[in-house]
Amino acid sequence: MSPIPSARAQRCAAASLVLLTLLASASMPALAAAPRDSDDQDKEIVVNGTKLVPVRANDARQTTTISAADLQASPNTNVVEALARIPGISVSATEGLSPSEGNHGGIDGAARGTSNFVSIRGLSGSYNVNLLNGVNAAQGMPYSRNISLGLLPPIGLRQIVVSKTSTADMDGDAVGGTLDFQTPTAHDFGKSLNRIYLQGGFSQLAQDYHAPAASYLGQAEFARQFGADHAFGIYATGYYGKRRFAATQLDFQGGQWGYAVSVGKQGTNPDGFNREDNLILKSANAQFSRGEERRYGGAVSLDWHGAATSLWLKATHARSDIQQQIYQKGIQAGNYPAPVLRPDGLYHNGESDGEYHYWFETAPANSQLSSVQLGGETQLGRLVLRSNSFYSYGLSAAPDHAEITYLAGTANDLNGPFQVSYRNHYPIPLLSAAQLGRLNDNSLFAYQVGSGEYTAATSSAKVYGSKVDAVYALDGLVREIAIGAKFSRSERSSDNVDYSNIDFVPLTSTLSNSTLFTGQVIADKTYYPYTLPTGNAAELTRLAAAAAAAVTLSPDSRYKNVLAGNENVAAGYALARMQWGALEIQPGLRYENTVIHNRFWSKASSAGQVSGFQTNRSANHILLPSLHLVLRSAGAGVFRAAIWRSYSRPAFFQLGGGRTVKRNTDGTFSVTEGNPNLRPMTSTNYDLSWEQSGRVYRVSAAAFYKDMNDYMYDRGTDYRSTPATVTNDTTVSKPTNGGHAHVYGLELDGEFRFRDLPGALSGLGVAGNVTLQRSAARLLDPTTDAVQPMAGVPQTLYNASIFFNPARFETRLSYHFNGRLLSKYKFGTTGGALMSEWTQATSSLDLSAAYVPMPSLRLVATVSNLLDNVSFYRTVGKDAETVPQIVRAGRQAGLSLTYSF
Template sequence: MGLGKFKAGLLAGSTVMAFSLPAMAGNITGTIVDPATGKPLAATSITIPGTSYSASSAEDGSFTLANVPEGTYMITASRAGLHTSSTRVTVPKDGAVAVSFEAYSAALEEIVVAANRYQASSLQMNASNTVDVMSAADLEHTAVHNVAEALGLLPGVNVMNTGQSFVGGVDGASRGEGMFTSIRGLNGEYNVNLINGVNVAQGMPYSREVQLSLLPPSGLQTIVVNKTSKADMDGDAIGGTVDFRTPTAFDYNEPLMFSFTASGRLETRAQDYKKDSLGYGLAGEGAGKFGRDNQFGVYVSAYYDIRHYANSEMGAVMESTCCDNAWAFAVANADGTNPSGMDPAKNLETTGFNVGVSSGYTERYGGNVSLDWQPDDTTSAYFRLGYAVAKTEQNSTLSQLVGMGVSYDQIGSTGLYHPNIQYLSTRLWYETNPEYSDLATAQLGGEKKWGNWTITPNVFLSWGDNDRPNHIEISTRSTQNDGNGFAYGNSTLATYVNDLPYPLVSSQVISQLGNVASLPARDRGELTEQYSGQVRGGGKLDARYDINAGPLDYIKFGVKYQDSQRQVTNRDWYNGNFSDGRTFGSLGIISGNYSSVYPGVYNWSVPVIDQAALFRLYNTYASASNLDSCGSLYVNNWNCNTQKGTEAVSAAYVLANLKFNDLEVIPGFRFEHTAIHNTYWVTPHDSDGNELAGHWGYNATHYDEPLPSIFANYRPDDNSVYRAAIWTSYTRPPFVQLGGGSQTSISNGVTTITEGNPNLKAITAVNYDVSGQWETGHGGNLLVAGYAKQVSNYIYDNGSTYANQISSGSSSVIYKHPTNGGDGQIYGVEISARQKFQDMPAPFDGFGIGANLTRQWTSVNTLAPGLDKNERIQNAPDWMANIEAFYEKDGFTLDLIYHYTGAYVAQYDYLGQGSSWDDLWVRSSQRVDLHAGYDFGHGVRADLSVANLFDDISYWSHIGKQSLAISDVVETGRTILVSAKYSY
């Protein structure tokens, strides 16, 4: 048998394959190996286009094209990370056939996908920058709800299941799924998100984040997380660049394929509430190649899924701020302040909290289309379209216990005091948090090679929305003792069981908590409509010239322009209160009850609210005059929370690729110019403080950012690579901080103007990265990376509220506006390893282990008055880890994954005490997931996944690093997913 050689280089240089093949009785056989290592190359497709002759190399690299008649044919070879290579060969009646291929490798920034973990490892190994790659098989081997949670399986990535959007805090977390990610210690707004290389629209209202929970794992082939950014990548990525990649027809060996997947899901916490706990999903995809030499390709996919949930929540944090301010110091001065020498966080106690159930569903659908034309090795053109929609209904029924009339009694003769909670108010608060999110991308592009030149044009469009179209709420409360509720008179409200507060109250109070129908009807309903969206589009042109003279391998340069428009609105209508003595139960909106508000912990009942009946009640009293967003005049209420803006970014870059034997050096320079124009509402007042009709205001911001970089890669052999990089990057401030609405108030002759700040500086960073990656050649690989970031002008995510607000001006006119923070530092180490014990005797050769560990240290000076000069950076855990044990052999796969995330700061100075002791922390969390799958052959595969196998708490936030006295907690139970897939 002849020996075929296939030299694989995924990043630079050319690939030469030589087959010395016997062609007897029309059979062409051979073996494909990497000549540098001698390792066989599996999953390489060998085809004769336009015919049915095709083969895929086996694990040992062997392949056979059987029964090929005498004649001349075009033979192609393709593999992930390589451009398809073609050559003509004549098959004689007998004798040998020599076939030679030259295939230029595909750079990682091109749309290359990885079907399995081993191809993903190869892509990482051959990249010229530090990346993590998640393959299609990785996505199939998880029980995650969405791609945000999938990213959490990679080193350096933290997944947050709430944010500071329209829906934040415990309300967002109680949906029970990951929403946003931080990379290497920096929030989602410090990252760039791409779909097939296209910048996606940022539909979030108050930040530049992208809500990744709307994207399901299905329909994606590969996720690439770039931890470093070369000059040919967008410069506004201090954290990282995430590229979600979908397949094309040319990513499949066969000229025609399709697959269909059906899945079912079960949410166990919803079962505890006896609510709808089931969900299902359908997905299909198809791809075909046709035309002369199969030069045309079409890929189409579509999906639909729905999940129902009902989760438990306890909210003391959510009661600690406006408007109940339900917290106190357990030991205090006479005025209620913290005594000198006492740790204020450890001295906290809650004087009120909520317990409730959050139920609803999330429905997602979408799909992808890819049209490709590859007439020869020098020309290609494509069109890509992707669309994703997520609709969420969320209904939160919260049973509330709030201390009223808190005073302070002296403790003996000590001069210290403790709270006296004179009354307890029992309440019910029902609210909905509906959400409509969509995200779409479209692009048209191609590639053309003329001699040493490679030209790559691309035009693109993306649009996205994140809306809360009809949030409605209603409440009731006890009214005895002048509206204060039950007489109480104790210094503490609760004792703690497993760190959860349990009320120290009488059976009469518990009974009232479970019988809200008898309470007086209070308000007639409140409706809020919030909309946010962005449309962005543009084009880019990249050019590469291969020189191959001395150390200079090639130069690459390009330009890019993108423009975007966005708008955010937020309007509120309040119908006022009932005053006729009717009860809450008489309103006709109660349709049943939950027998236990938080099964196993808090066992009183709460009602099930009929949302349709509530809307009918609201509409009975609704009036345009009830609009009360932020003022007294209708025109101001309609426009005060509306912000519009445009942002245009122009960029140009140049880089060179230098090679000195085994050393590759890539110096580069990028320049980006940004022009932002904001439109916002100005609400003025006259000298007597009376509100006047407002008007639109305008401001503009410009940024010019030079971004030099240098990368070095040393490859002493094909099994190892050592990287080092220094690069610069930046992030533009959130739109709401630049151009939020302007409010004017006048008091005692002093005019105070609160508005956004167009003079905010861009957040900039100098980044350092060193790494080493090794492959054992026996089923193992190891990656060790160290990174550092020096960040300047830091701005933290503060939702719709101005960050780091300061006052300036004169004694008669005071301006309040957001400002930049100071400098920050991030240092970290990532270790990732995987080993399959393939050299052990069968059946033990299917076992393997994998792990990744991240340790990082962060600090920042926010420059906010009173805060520590070395605060932890927001949403940056100190430890993150994933540990996996797996088995894969003869079509069977089994994965057991342990996931750990350390504690991190979510918000600074949560109680507004002008200090850091009251930062809001998210407690460390852990989860174990299980997956099992079997390939039955003939294209049939079945999988079973269980997320959160041991029913761990999914979210726990608390005020103060060392205190759990005031916490928000969400318990979501397990998610069980069963799927079956048929492929042809």
């Protein structure tokens, strides 16, 4: 079986199910329920415990709501995986746009076996607004405006509202869309609620490798209403859990790939040779990863509903602590070039030998997202006043990272040419029995002096502010006028201290005699039978931290990654709602003013200058008009059209990244620094949609187009762009905006229930959705192709499921496909569109089965990734397979119990 999950058979089967769903849904208007009064159109329809999403008649925006029941209907490790099942949403394990993601945010992050980041209509989380109960969530990541949402479990939420269009009363910095994670209140239930949720599970791959494999999660909920007319309510929930994971990985050493045939020895690609087809791999590193994630948190809601006034206090907290170890044994041949001159003057490149490497590292990660808000609403006749004040804190840290390297001696290297074959997309080094024996002889691997490293990285943010809204009801054409204002302040701080080239084990240490290593596994039982000593991560961290504490860094080394800043955003809006027969018109105008201050370390670039902290200031203001139209037809459904402006501010790092200086071999200097004059990316957005629902079906279609200017993108290794100024012997580079970009797409979604079939078969149903997207961007960089697809935009997404809900049972088989996307641009002599890095398509087939013996008890069994597909697959080149990164995290199984009393 091929490990790559985009196999044709899987795609065809899933696509057929999606098509069947959409055709069945569209062909059944005669079975629609009779038209309902407008007052009833937002009520839930509950059938066998699973609701059909009704037409959102009173919402002018294009939105999708995921209920608490939806979150538990499929095997989701976190809320990100639940979001992946709705149209227009793509998810990833890695951020993809971070300049320092490296392996920690890249392949090692993918090895944790879950998705963490959400893209809406092709735009990464950096272009989204994330809300907790309607207020801004703090953006705690160090190098972007993204938020790692994987710390949120799929429990304890009332619903998630995904808004793909924005009205004037919403934050304007949402080029992609807005995600609002909402927790319950006591008034969402009856007079009281007592509920517990218990979950247990295991990782099959961890179990296969005799690593800790069991997982568990527990949650308790409490809700009460009291006082006259039950005006007062209190809701509280808390959860705690631990998830174990393991993964096999295939990686390549940075820079150890090139052209098989080149101009000059290991030079540039010759004319007439396709770059993708001309690639050669110079290293193959087999890795095994294991670890655990501890998650805990909760939510509290206090609310009071009076005759004309309501007050509420809401607080949320979510924390994730990950401990991860990565073990690698690889063959690296980049230091043994063996080019052969061809008759045409070109060189055929190869490697005459290879080095045996072993590497052990820890990859811890701490994340936190918390919020609190106090708000209220008062109705004074036709006037409704709303206000709230809020605070949110976000943390993204990688503390206590330690690593160490061991090498085989020169006499025990490959001792022959480095050659690979390919099997199921995996590069397999061709090793003789003697070569494999030396690779697996751990006594030959000696500690590499100066290979120890210890880093401590942390980034945090807090955001606080207030907003007020006033809505006045009118008669006639204009039914409602709303105005409002909002002020928020964000404070950011990040630091990354690196202690490299330190020694903290005996210099004569080997893999076989070091006390660091306590066990052994096979790197990959299918492809790489390489023995990997497994180690004591706590001891490695302790030794590395002690060695780092004895080192005194220079100020330039200690503070080079320190960045602090604050951002003040003041906004105001006006919005009208007009009704003309069945047509609703909502024009609006929003104004936002942003001022950002940054403080960063600046390294002296020449004699007479002094290194030290510096500051800069950025400001922008923007008008954001919008127009939303809604046409409601009793027989034909709901039609929506919208046009609105939005924008995205540059990341703090792009604006205020500290100045770094590199002395070149010719004596000149290269300086990189932030650019406070970066412009925000602006977008004019267009949206058309239609939806219809009936007794046994629902169906919807949406088309969108986003026209963007001043495109912001990652240049591959950092945020720097082409040289900005050259003075004497110094070249200064700063990040710059790209040019025009656009993305457009089509979303189809449907569900059909065979309710008219006899007996238990009436519980049968199908559901599915398809998203098709295309994009293009002008990069304005002479070292690569002028026009390329936008980074992070998958061309195809789809979900398909078949479910069966007879009486007290509920079974669902679902398939998710996440299409390939350009993940990183490549620049320079090995750059160009053909050399960009692409994250290839991944998919998962999942199964869940529920049994409800009584209304108060629900039992659920789940298995995710039934076909054991790879979870991450990235290549250099869109269609090439020569230089890959591959992660397989295996199957996950679980059992859960929900009991109310």
